[in-house]
Amino acid sequence: MTPGQKAEARIADLGISDPRDLDVEAIASDAGVAIEYRQLTGCDATLVGFGSRAIATIKRSHSRGRERFSIGHELGHWELHRGRSFQCRVENPSENLASDAGLEKEADTYASHLLMPGSLFSPVIKPLGTPGFCQIGEVSELFQTSLLATTIRLAHVNKLPVIVACYTLQKRRWHIRALDVPARWWLRSALDNDSFAYELLTTGKTYPAPRKQPGEVWFENDDAEKFEILEHCHPMANGEVLVLLYLTDFEMLEAGFDPNVGRRKYATARKANRV
Ligand SMILES: [Zn+2]
Known part of the structure; x- marks a missing residue:
């Protein structure tokens, strides 16, 4: 087990x-x-x-x-x-x-x-649609857990097409994707200037609920620009921001392997250099 x-x-x-x-x-x-x-x-x-x-x-x-x-x-x-x-x-x-x-x-x-x-968490999460940090806060009160632990669990329970990530202004610290979110969506290793997360860390501005954002703001894939996702951010200690990304476009979840990002891309580049 x-x-x-x-x-x-x-x-x-x-x-x-x-x-x-x-x-x-x-x-x-x-x-x-x-x-x-x-x-x-x-x-x-x-x-x-x-x-x-x-x-x-x-x-x-x-x-x-x-x-x-x-x-x-x-x-x-x-x-x-x-x-x-x-x-x-x-x-x-x-x-x-x-x-x-x-x-x-x-x-x-x-x-x-x-x-x-x-068995107790999923039924609470399911009816919430794409919950922002305000709703996740209510879930954390019910379970008497911290907002961070509850948000991490939201990704692991794999009931919503969500990626949870933590960034500083310099770099990505960690991220978790729900199991059914394809690994081909390659999350940027540093914040894009157009992200709400960047705005939060530089100006302190927050929004009450998840908002639409062009896919390329968050993903390196060439075809990310065809899609919109939902982004919501919450400030944390130590200059970190906690980010929720919802892949609400069904086509993003159906998209096949992308050879132009990730390890394959670098392996191909190394091969090309050897030739
Ligand atoms: Zn320990």
Whole structure:
């Protein structure tokens, strides 16, 4: 089973069928993990196990969503990586996504599925159409999760044609595409000056809902200019912007392989150079 499947199996075993019943401390207690809150420095959560029991120490946060995610993350380590102790930086999932810390990513995935299991999350998301950050904020209140964790889950649950990305003014930090969004759409590695994300980072301007944007603003593909997509942005800490892109044109989802972008393009260029 994958980390996500393990978390969802635990929720199913507990018979939880309402987001309001996702009491992560009760779930921890059931798994033999006692939760303590402290003012930690240098990390956001630790896990120390002995035999079949463990203590997870969680840094106090002004955000209940972050505390809950930290508990889910440590439960993930307990379930997936038993026998080891951990000191984790959980507060910013953005850091783990931008790094290649495998065990940390697994624990984040576990937490994400534990707090927002697909069986409860998908029915809430489905009727929303192409939700902007305001609606995602309402979903995050229902699940008591952070806006960032909820937005990441929105892509992973694969119910909407969405790409979630994080940029600074200099570069793309990470991105996640819903599984059914074709990988041939090659996201730009730096912000286009015409994107709302660029506007937000340079002028602070935000919009209340997703807005239309020409495809070439976001994708390197030559045929991106034929399509319009929806873009919505939300400011984050550290000069980062969180971006939602909806591929609302059905033809974009049906488009075949594009040899002019991505690894193939560079492999072809190298070959040409050798000749
Ligand atoms: Zn960790």
